[in-house]
Amino acid sequence: MALLEIKNLHASVAGREILRGIDLVMEAGEVHAIMGPNGSGKSTLAQVLAGRDTYEVTEGEILYDGKNLLELDPEERAREGVFMAFQYPVEIPGISNSYFLRAALNAVRKHRGLEELDAMDFLALAREKLKLLDMDPTFLNRAVNVGFSGGEKKRNEILQMAVLEPRLAILDETDSGLDIDALKIVANGVNAMRAPERAILVVTHYQRLLNYIVPDRVHVLAGGRIVRSGDARLAEELELSGYASLEAEVAA
Amino acid sequence: MKQLEEIRSEAARSFAERGFPTPRQEEWRFTNVAPLAKLNFAPAEEAARGLDEELRAELARLGWGGLRLVFVDGRFAPELSTAKWPRGVTAGPLSGANGTAARHLARYAPYQEHAFVAWNTASFRDGAFVEVAAGTVLEEPVELVYLSTRAGVPVVSHPRSLVVAGRASQLTLIEVYAGRGTDYLSNAVTEIVAAEGAVVDHYKLELEDTGAFHVGTVQVQAARDVNLSTCAISLGGKLVRNEVNSVLQQGASATLNGLYVVSGTQHIDNRTVVDHAEPNGTSFELYKGILDDRASGVFNGKIVVRQPAQKTDAKQTNKNLLLSKEAVINTKPELRIFADDVRCTHGATIGQIDREAIFYLTSRGIGERQARELLTLAFARDILDRVRLEPLRAWLDARLWEKFHDRAG
Numbered sequence: 062m063a064l065l066e067i068k069n070l071h072a073s074v075a076g077r078e079i080l081r082g083i084d085l086v087m088e089a090g091e092v093h094a095i096m097g098p099n100g101s102g103k104s105t106l107a108q109v110l111a112g113r114d115t116y117e118v119t120e121g122e123i124l125y126d127g128k129n130l131l132e133l134d135p136e137e138r139a140r141e142g143v144f145m146a147f148q149y150p151v152e153i154p155g156i157s158n159s160y161f162l163r164a165a166l167n168a169v170r171k172h173r174g175l176e177e178l179d180a181m182d183f184l185a186l187a188r189e190k191l192k193l194l195d196m197d198p199t200f201l202n203r204a205v206n207v208g209f210s211g212g213e214k215k216r217n218e219i220l221q222m223a224v225l226e227p228r229l230a231i232l233d234e235t236d237s238g239l240d241i242d243a244l245k246i247v248a249n250g251v252n253a254m255r256a257p258e259r260a261i262l263v264v265t266h267y268q269r270l271l272n273y274i275v276p277d278r279v280h281v282l283a284g285g286r287i288v289r290s291g292d293a294r295l296a297e298e299l300e301l302s303g304y305a306s307l308e309a310e311v312a313a
Numbered sequence: 314m315k316q317l318e319e320i321r322s323e324a325a326r327s328f329a330e331r332g333f334p335t336p337r338q339e340e341w342r343f344t345n346v347a348p349l350a351k352l353n354f355a356p357a358e359e360a361a362r363g364l365d366e367e368l369r370a371e372l373a374r375l376g377w378g379g380l381r382l383v384f385v386d387g388r389f390a391p392e393l394s395t396a397k398w399p400r401g402v403t404a405g406p407l408s409g410a411n412g413t414a415a416r417h418l419a420r421y422a423p424y425q426e427h428a429f430v431a432w433n434t435a436s437f438r439d440g441a442f443v444e445v446a447a448g449t450v451l452e453e454p455v456e457l458v459y460l461s462t463r464a465g466v467p468v469v470s471h472p473r474s475l476v477v478a479g480r481a482s483q484l485t486l487i488e489v490y491a492g493r494g495t496d497y498l499s500n501a502v503t504e505i506v507a508a509e510g511a512v513v514d515h516y517k518l519e520l521e522d523t524g525a526f527h528v529g530t531v532q533v534q535a536a537r538d539v540n541l542s543t544c545a546i547s548l549g550g551k552l553v554r555n556e557v558n559s560v561l562q563q564g565a566s567a568t569l570n571g572l573y574v575v576s577g578t579q580h581i582d583n584r585t586v587v588d589h590a591e592p593n594g595t596s597f598e599l600y601k602g603i604l605d606d607r608a609s610g611v612f613n614g615k616i617v618v619r620q621p622a623q624k625t626d627a628k629q630t631n632k633n634l635l636l637s638k639e640a641v642i643n644t645k646p647e648l649r650i651f652a653d654d655v656r657c658t659h660g661a662t663i664g665q666i667d668r669e670a671i672f673y674l675t676s677r678g679i680g681e682r683q684a685r686e687l688l689t690l691a692f693a694r695d696i697l698d699r700v701r702l703e704p705l706r707a708w709l710d711a712r713l714w715e716k717f718h719d720r721a722g
Contacts (some may be wrong), residue, residue, distance in 0.1 A: 098337060111676050139678035151673040155691025163688070172678070295614035 062127055064089045064260045067231055071120035072109050079105045081285035082121070086145060089228070090257040094271055095264045097282035098304040103264045104148060104280070107233040110262075111140050111145035125229065139171035140164070144227030146218035147233040152206040158217065159201035160222055162187060190223040194250045213244035219250040222305055230254065231262045235272035248273030268300040317418060324424040325432035327624075331428045343611040343643040344554055344582040349526045354498055357386040357470035362462055368493055372460065375489055377704040379454035380404070382441045386418075386462055387470035389439050391456075400499055401449030401482075403442070408475060411444040418475050421504045422532040429528045429554075433471040433502040440473030443486070447479035447508070454485035454702055461492030461499060461525065468559040471499040472529075478511040483493075485514040485702055488531075489672035491549070495524030503531045507539040514542050514701055517557075523579060535567065535592075542568035544700060546709065547581050550718065554582045563591035571600035572696040574716060575608035582611035589622040589655075598629040603689060603694050604640035614659065615647040622652045629659040634692045636666065686717045 063086045070083040077164065079102045087093055097103050109116050110123065112135035123130040153161070159180075166186075168176040178186065184201075191198055194216050207213050215235050222230050236244055251261065251274050263274055271279070271293065278297060279295040280287045283304070288294065322540050333350040334341040338635045364372070364385055372383070372393065384403060389406035398404050407414060424434040443458045457470040478484050490499050499521060507513050512532075527550040535541045539562070559567050573581045587596045597610035602610050612631045633642045646659040666688050674684035690713055697713075700706040 113672055113676075134681070135672060135675040137679050138686075139676055144674060147673065151667075151669050153670050153673070153688070153691060155694030157686055159689075161674070161677070164679050164683070165674075168678035168680065218422055225677065229656075285483075 063087060063124075064126060067121070068124075069121035070106075070118065070123065071107070072105060072116045072118045074116050076119055078119070079116070079285055080109070083188060083287060084279065085168045085287065087229075087260045087262065091278065092255060092261045092263065092274065093278045093280065094276040095262065095280050095282055096266070096268070096296060096299060099266065101282045102285040103266075104233055105283050106266050107145055107231045107262075108208055111135060113121075136168070139166070139225070140169050142228035143231075144222050144225055144229070144237045145231040145233055146215070146222060148237065150206045150214040152204075152220055154204050154207050156205050157201065158203055159184070159187065159264065162221060163199070165221070166224055177201065185249050187224060191221055193253055194220055195218060195246050197305055201239040204290050211238040212240065215247055216250070219247055222254060223250060228258060229262070232263065233264050234266060235263075236265055236267060244270060244274060268296045271296045286312050314416075317415060320419045320424070321435050323700040324419070324431040326352065327425055327509070328435055330428045331431065332446055333425075334428055337415060340557070340584065340613070344552070344580065346582040347553070349498060350497060352467040354469035355469040356436075356438075357461060357464065357497065358387070358388055360464040360466060360468045362464070364381065364460065364462060365493070368460055368462060368491075371491055371530070372458065372483045372538055375458060375491065375634045376456065377454055377487065377702060377708065379456040379487065381458055381518050382406070382443075383458035383460065384426070384441070384472060386440065386468070387438050387459045389474065392432045399451065399453070400512055401446040402451060403444040404455065405442060407440040407475065410475075413444050414442045417477055417504065417506050419504075421534050422502045422530055425556075429500050430502055433473060433500050437471040437473035437502070439539065442475050445479055445482040445484045448481050449485040451478065451485070454487050454705075456487045456489060458489045458491070459499060459501065461494065461497045461521070463494035464497060467496040467498070469500060471500040472499055474501075474503040476505045478505070478507045478513050478603045480508040481625070482508070483512040486516070487705065488515075488517045489520065490518065490527060490529070492521040492522050493527055494522055496526070496527040498528070501527070501529035503529070504700035505531065505533040507533065507535050507541060507542040509536045510538045511536070512540045515544070516541070516702070516705065517545045517555070519545070519547040519549060519555065521553070522551055523551055523577060525550050525716060527553045529554070530556040530558065533557070535559055535561045535565040537563045537565065541565065542570070542701070544570040544572075544585065544696070546571070547573040547575070548712070550579065550581070552580050554584070556584045556586070558588070560590055561590040561594040561596065564593045566595040567597070568699070569596065569598040569600075570696055570699050571694055572602070573600075573610060574603045574693070574713065575610060576605035577608060578606070579608045580610070581608075582613075584611075584615070586615045587619065587626040587627065589618045589627065591615070591621055592623045592624060592625070592703040594627040596628070599696065599699075600631045601638065601693060602631075602633040602642060603692060604633065604642060605636040607637070607639040609641040612644040612647060612661070613647065615649070616657060616659070618652050618655050618657065620651040623654045625655040626659070627655070627657045628710075631661040633663045634666065634689065635663060636689065686714070689717045690714060
């Protein structure tokens with residue numbers, strides 16, 4: 062059974078249809094990339110998977126591990142192992158990163174029937190994950206994303222992913238705005254998470270990230286549909302030809 | 314110098330002439346005390362029944378490792394109070410106080426202009442007196458606890474406190490108001506006199522029963538180079554008015570913090586006046602409010618910068634979080650600036666819980682209810698962070714967490 066199966070997914074926001082029939086199958090252990098021009102629906106797809114309620118699914122279904130994902134609230138999805146790294150991580154003054162991460166981890170652990178971690182055990186775990194992302198331990202004491210640089214915010218997303226160990230991770234343009242050093246750190250963090258039981262969906266506008274996270278499959282999204290799928294070479298091809306030719310193809 | 318008795322009879326006349334304020338008076342525009350004014354209050358001292366189990370338990374929860382004076386229904390309770398005070402500190406009931414008390418008592422709080430202050434000044438039977446000698450650094454906080462017991466009829470007590478901090482002394486002071494019952498009124502007046510260079514860290518915890526009225530004025534006289542911080546936490550009461558007035562002399566600095574958390578049909582009114590009387594003073598003010606259900610709130614922050622008070626630096630901020638559509642807040646800054654070389658800023662915000670933040674937290678597995686609790690507590694966080702007394706900060710954190718947890722349920 063596929064870990065994720067999206068069938069004929071249509072979604073709209075404020076009455077405007079953005080996704081117009083997406084079909085996608087991901088097996089555990091795979092890394093897929095979704096590429097496409099601005100406005101093609103990439104981020105919408107990521108948000109719909111995470112359960113944001115501003116998007117209305119009008120048709121189609123999403124099966125995650127055989128379950129109807131669309132029936133689950135965002136927190137239920139997260140506890141079942143779905144994780145989305147935000148394109149624009151939210152700043153939350155007044156809540157420390159460590160408190161937030163521990164609350165999230167314990168919610169997930171509780172759901173999985175595992176014992177909740179106390180502050181000490183959590184700290185030990187978090188420090189290990191921080192090393193992976195070349196992050197300073199003081200990150201934990203700072204308020205969630207408040208005053209973080211763009212790169213720090215993205216690393217913080219990957220840190221959350223590393224702590225929560227999801228089965229399906231969706232990276233929503235995690236590479237945008239990163240300099241090459243930050244990009245490599247983020248890519249290393251993601252690569253360290255590749256595992257036979259986990260699927261990773263990388264949503265990106267640029268091929269650059271895929272030099273460091275080599276996907277098993279690449280899908281090109283345009284006009285709310287997947288217009289082409291292929292292996293990693295498709296990304297390179299796109300880098301040369303650009304999205305313009307594709308959009309012309311869709312319009313035709 | 315006027316005798317105290319003379320002041321008290323003037324106060325009685327003032328109260329008799331003025332009567333209770335009405336919303337026609339600008340300072341009372343958003344707070345109507347009619348529900349209180351129509352009650353016929355008996356003096357609490359006479360209706361008092363002593364502490365019941367519930368209040369005993371509450372009293373046991375209040376305490377931050379400090380020295381304390383406890384009053385029950387306006388009467389001093391020596392069996393609940395600290396008997397032996399450290400060197401350099403004189404403390405006890407006003408009824409047995411010394412000459413310093415007589416020199417200062419009722420000299421600062423504005424009984425000529427303020428009906429409730431006049432009423433208290435005319436009517437208080439006892440109260441707390443604390444004097445910290447010059448140069449004394451008192452490590453333990455001093456807790457002044459005023460409890461009201463369940464009386465069965467409307468009763469009023471007039472808690473009165475006088476705190477004198479000597480030259481270059483240091484003091485942490487916690488006023489606590491708590492009680493059980495409906496239609497009781499605590500009408501409190503506190504005068505704090507801080508001599509040159511004193512450091513005063515003051516907290517007022519208003520934890521009255523949600524059936525109670527509380528009206529209180531804290532009047533602070535801050536001499537040259539005094540470092541004053543006050544923090545007014547209001548959680549209880551059905552109709553509450555808190556005033557914190559401070560007069561700052563040369564180079565004095567004041568930090569005024571406040572947090573009010575109300576729900577149901579509670580009404581809370583915070584009024585502060587910072588009077589920069591002399592040059593080089595600073596005041597930094599942050600009041601935050603969390604209002605749920607049909608609760609209502611008022612924030613009125615007045616900053617006066619008198620003509621000699623050049624180089625004053627004053628900043629005032631009021632932020633409010635409304636958890637329901639019916640909750641109301643009226644926020645009103647008031648600046649009176651007579652000096653020309655000053656910096657004065659003010660700002661107010663009113664907002665709701667950020668939906669983006671809720672989605673962010675829930676997308677990580679945190680339940681929506683817990684996410685709301687976390688974000689509500691987070692809103693109060695910067696006030697809690699400013700509470701310097703660690704045991705009190707932890708206590709407040711737990712108390713608020715409990716409160717939001719109950720609310721969200």
